[in-house]
Every structure is written in structure tokens, then in C-alpha cells.
Amino acid sequence: MTTPKLAAFAAPPGGAGLPWGGPAGGLITLALSKGRILDDCLPLLKAAGIELEEDPETSRKLIFATTRPDVRVVLVRASDVPTYVQYGGADLGVAGKDVLLEHSGGGLYQPLDLKVARCRMSVATLADFDYASAVKQGSRIRVATKYTGVARQHFADKGVHVDLIKLYGSMELAPLTGLADAIVDLVSSGNTLRANGLIEVERIVEISSRLIVNQAALKLRRDEIRPLIEALERAVESAREGAAQR
Numbered sequence: 001m002t003t004p005k006l007a008a009f010a011a012p013p014g015g016a017g018l019p020w021g022g023p024a025g026g027l028i029t030l031a032l033s034k035g036r037i038l039d040d041c042l043p044l045l046k047a048a049g050i051e052l053e054e055d056p057e058t059s060r061k062l063i064f065a066t067t068r069p070d071v072r073v074v075l076v077r078a079s080d081v082p083t084y085v086q087y088g089g090a091d092l093g094v095a096g097k098d099v100l101l102e103h104s105g106g107g108l109y110q111p112l113d114l115k116v117a118r119c120r121m122s123v124a125t126l127a128d129f130d131y132a133s134a135v136k137q138g139s140r141i142r143v144a145t146k147y148t149g150v151a152r153q154h155f156a157d158k159g160v161h162v163d164l165i166k167l168y169g170s171m172e173l174a175p176l177t178g179l180a181d182a183i184v185d186l187v188s189s190g191n192t193l194r195a196n197g198l199i200e201v202e203r204i205v206e207i208s209s210r211l212i213v214n215q216a217a218l219k220l221r222r223d224e225i226r227p228l229i230e231a232l233e234r235a236v237e238s239a240r241e242g243a244a245q246r
């Protein structure tokens with residue numbers, strides 16, 4: 001027997017009666033992260049017929065109802081999106097390829113390149129550091145990065161010896177303070193690097209945002225999730241055509 005108090009937390013199927021749908025419920029949950037990914041995904045979602053019922057920039061909410069009664073959006077840290085989707089906290093999510101390359105868990109299906117939040121992962125150094133010679137001479141290079149997995153693989157493939165220093169942000173500061181010789185970070189315009197006297201010396205991989213889907217959810221709720229993926233696919237296609245015409 002559930003006590004009345006506990007029963008209040010047991011959401012009915014579909015989360016009826018709760019403003020955000022209740023835990024899991026019958027809703028399809030999409031995980032996004034604030035900032036670039038949200039900014040770039042809102043137009044795609046809109047084209048797919050999904051709009052948030054409230055402005056996430058001004059709201060402090062983490063769960064948002066949408067104009068589609070069967071779909072809700074949750075906002076999590078960019079690097080937490082794959083974890084939410086892997087364990088079924090969300091059925092779908094949008095994550096940068098940078099985040100996915102570092103994420104070690106399985107259970108994720110990646111059906112679609114959304115082609116937004118595009119940039120590249122690169123090696124950068126101070127302008128006066130001779131990276132090419134350091135590599136040629138087989139010197140040990142100190143590399144600061146948030147992306148230790150990708151960096152380790154990249155330098156191992158090149159046969160370069162590196163000491164990796166894990167950071168969680170402001171990588172550009174590392175060479176300026178003598179913490180590291182080089183960084184591995186995301187670059188788009190290169191303005192942040194330039195503003196800090198750094199130059200891009202090597203491109204590692206092109207980055208964009210990907211739709212990710214929980215594999216079990218896709219199997220169990222294929223009839224609901226498949227049309228959503230297809231609608232987003234069409235939205236990506238028309239955004240591409242729109243950009244080509246401009």
C-alpha cells in the first residue's frame with residue numbers, strides 16, 4: 001500500500017495533472033543545453049512543429065512544456081546530455097560531437113547530424129612556440145585540454161609524447177601562464193585564440209551537433225520517435241537549402 005503522501009509523487013501515465021508532465025510519464029523527453037546548442041536548435045525544433053511554451057533564457061525552469069503535448073524539453077549541462085539519454089532520463093538529446101567523442105558510455109543511437117554549432121577541435125599554441133619543430137624533435141609537449149580522450153588519441157596516432165593536463169574551461173589561459181605548451185580546444189572564428197595571442201597549429205576533427213536517441217526508447221517507442229527524427233531531418237534539410245539560397 002502506498003501512503004497518500006508517497007502517492008502524490010507517483011505520476012499517472014502521461015503525467016496528467018502535472019504542469020511539466022511528471023517523471024518519465026508518457027511524454028517524449030528531449031534534452032538540450034543552454035547557450036549555443038539551444039539557440040541553434042530552437043529554429044530547427046520550430047520548423048519541426050515544436051516550440052517551448054516559455055522563454056528558456058528568462059525562465060529558471062529546467063523542464064519545459066512544448067506546443068506538442070507529447071513532447072517536453074529538459075535543460076542540462078552540455079556534457080551531461082549523453083548521460084541523460086544513455087540512462088533514459090531523456091529519450092532524445094542534442095550534443096556536440098566533441099562531447100560525444102569524450103563520452104564513453106554506450107546505448108546511444110546517433111541518427112542525425114543537425115549541422116548546427118559547427119566548429120572544429122584544434123591544437124593551438126602561443127605564436128612564438130615552434131610546434132612543428134617540437135613534434136619533429138620528439139620533445140614532450142604539455143597539452144592542456146577539456147578533451148583528454150580525443151587529445152590522447154590524436155597525439156598517440158601522431159606518435160607525439162604529451163603530458164595531458166585536464167582543465168574544465170578557459171583553456172586559452174594555460175599557455176599564457178606557462179601551465180602548458182599547447183591546448184586542444186574548439187575553434188570557430190579563431191577570434192578568442194587571436195585575442196589571447198594564440199595560433200591554431202593543427203586541426204583534429206570537425207564538430208557539429210548531433211541528435212542522439214536512447215536505443216531502448218527507439219525500440220519501444222519507435223512509432224512516436226521515428227516521425228520526430230524525420231521531422232528534424234526535414235528541418236535540417238530546409239535550413240541547408242535556405243542557407244544555400246542566401
Ligand code: ATP
Nearest residue numbers: 035036077078096097098099117118119186187188
Ligand atoms: P558548460 O558551460 O556547461 O561547461 P560548454 O562550455 O561546453 O558547457 P557551450 O560553450 O555552450 O557549453 O558549448 C556547447 C557545445 O557547443 C559544445 O559542446 C560544442 O559542441 C559547441 N561549441 C562550443 N564552442 C563552439 C564554438 N566556438 N563554435 C561553435 N560551436 C561551439
Ligand code: MG
Nearest residue numbers: 035078169170
Ligand atoms: Mg561554456
